[in-house]
Amino acid sequence: MFLDRLDEHAARRPMAPALVRGDRTIGYGAFMTRVDACAAMLRGQGIGREDVVGLTIADEIDHLVACLALMRIGAAQITLGTQDPQPVRDRLAARVGVTRLLGAGSSVAVAGRAKAADEAPGQADHDRPAIYLPGSGTTGDVKLVSLSQSQIATQAAIAYADYRGERILQLAPVEYNNGKRLRLYCLYHGGACIFRDGSGVPLTQLCRDQGVTWFDLSAYLAHDLVRASAQHGGLPDFTAVRIGGSRVSTALRAEFRARVCQRLYISYGATEIGGMPGVCMAAPEELTPDAEVVGRPLDGMEVVIVDPEGRPVPPGTVGEIRMRAPGMVTGYVGDAEATRRFFRDGWFQPGDMMSLSADRMLTFHGRADDMIILNSINIFPGEIERALESHPLVAEAAAYPIASGVHGQIPVAAVQLRAGAALAERELLAYARERLGVRAPRKVTILAELPRNGQGKVLKRVLAEGRAGGG
Template identity: 45%
Template sequence: MGFWGQLRRHGMTGRGDAIVKDGPALDWAGLLARVEREAAALQAAGLRAGMHVGITIPDEIEHFVASLALLRLGAWQVALATHDTAAEREAIAARAGVSHVLLGPQGEPAAVGPGALSWPLPAGDVAAPASDAGGVLLRTSGTTGTMNIVPLSGDALLVQAARHPEYAGGRLLRPASIEHNNSKRHRLYCAAMGGTNVFLPAGQVDLADYCRRLGVTALDLALMQAADLQGQPFDCEVRVSGSSVPHDLRQRLLATAAPKLVVRYGATEVGTIAVAGPAAHAGEGSVGRVVAGIELEIVDADGWALPHGESGQIRLRGEGIAAFYLDAPEQSAARFREGWFWPGDIGALAADGTLRVLGRADDMINLNGINIFPSEIERVLESHPEIGAAAALGLPSPVHGQIPVAAVELKPGRTALAQELQAFARERLALRAPRRILIVEALPRNSQGKIVRRELAAKFHILGSTR
């Protein structure tokens, strides 16, 4: 059937609203008619199935329509986001082999091929028959190393979308811009399942009230957004992405703003891997049970499956998973091997099937042969009443292999001395405690809110060695 065929089926079965924002809604018939017009305009401008096209359209609904039109045409698309610098957009466009860029009114073009096409384009004739040749090109975060580009076909998106039955007949609001990977992915999932995509109006909005008024059933948040939730409880599910949602934050959200809290663990290459529902937040690091359609194993360094409870590398396989990185053979060979995808995470499976994610294998700190997960240090530091967030990492040492250090940002209006924080950590972690703690105004984060550890490492190197 293909991605476009799935959307057409929703239009023919008379489903209700496809897009909702303050003001008139757009039903499925109206959305599909608009997408057909835009696909014809793209074709008239010279775009064809299989081409790689950039999107620099900050308006969320227009970006969404452009994304669907490119899928209808069979082209591949990559977001050249307005929150990135011009140099970053040009680098991504070059890596992705972009030939054209759809440019919204507030976007700045990347220097590519024939240049930018102003969106929306002049009207064209009837578009060619729908093609399933295209998909999305999603970039990995690159917080610990090289950024990679992940090709996911329209068929792969359909398989991943089917793991989200909650979107069928539901209403999804994701406050993070559609220019971010996860936002675009989940908005496409919602469309594939016949749900309603809810968008925020311009300006400030009472999020809980807006969700109630527009009948939102799933509020999908990044970790930083979830940490800021306050006030009256949300009536809808609050879904948080990430494997490192602290236990204390989960308990606070359950008790106050998000009694229907769901934590989701996933990867750019896979989509959703495991889900922890409201009753599954008792264990530290738990991300719930692996979703149907994903086979996951915990293995040792030689690839042998480990018993329940033992920690090791996570590997997984299933339908709808990417098969390689675009133009990155070495990275592809390291992550996609023997029919499995290796996300680079360390985890453990309990006998009841619950998955715990302990951290990134690349982030593991080796102190004189002692393996220390950064999350061990971060959990302790974030339990201190003055600390808002923490990030730990290992610095190279000619004597000890690596030395654990940490950077922290304090809660607004709070004060603390680094020596006090070190004593606090040492009392609870002993030898595993950080040897130096740096208090910063704000931890370096990328546009998705993930901490960029290589920038932290550079800060410590400027300060000098710790022995």
């Protein structure tokens, strides 16, 4: 399955680049030899297929070598990130029953061996839990999913065929969910994983120097590239960019294409279904200035839009998206309540509000749990966000409700201005009222930066609780 594919690359194209950092290139042959040597070392330290190993390795190449070595052994693994406080690592380790800790060059036993948290008796190595990852979402406790080697291979085959033989730059560190998965998908297809080398070279120059053909990044890093373009210019013509993982406003899409890269793709997905673009991806010619389209469902992906009772809605109608595909996970590890809420009758329903046109184009409208109900009027946060982001001095907006004993909920918003911009909050209120009327926010707060989680998603819960400092 997954490792078999990498072994094929090593046998057929041993000199083809697998990992590139600065002036150092590791071919598939040398890479898999190193993986096998690491697996032998770990076996010698007593690690076996019944272990669950906590990985705490910040170096990205060393981390990937250890990750694949553990797959070779058949042991399950979870990243206990070096950037996380020790109590966070301890809680994650306890949830999946970590038995060994693996740092840079050493391992420590922490408990007796036990079956992985969701392992069934007699499973083959390629169908047993291989990697535990945090699921999608920005609220509540971290939800964990497990992926087997078979699932990783299936997801890669369905959603990431465009990685085949390409040179891929992914900015999220390998210790992060997206950073690890996307690099595994790249390796499955025989691509080259490009890493930053710590030299501080601007990303536009890195793409030129390393011949990056696919550049995956989040929306908040796209904002950084737009700001940096004044000094460093845009990306080379041979680089295509895919943005996903969170909402990508129409304003950001337009500015990014004008100043950074015309070859912009917008993706939508979730860890549970295969990451981004696990569900769909919009090509540059499909992007429109007046709607947040995210593309048509990929081959092998089933998508339906439903109403609150779970009934399919007509084309163009906004509802909740349901999706399913080969290789998807079917529940959360040790969280039956969350599994019942988000996995229904074989479908994954993440709570995103979407519409699906008659020609199968998906458009994002926000989160179901972000819906604002003002005096029985349903207001999509996206309506407010798009209106505020149409102001030339606004970089990004986030709309959310605050509770009211009289009105139910009151719409408010926080905005992040463009670099160097100055604007009064009352001006933004007036601007929004002109465009939205009764659906306009009753308060707008200007922040130096919108609060985000490690994946770049805006934390509206933090905004609603008043824990984000003003600008």
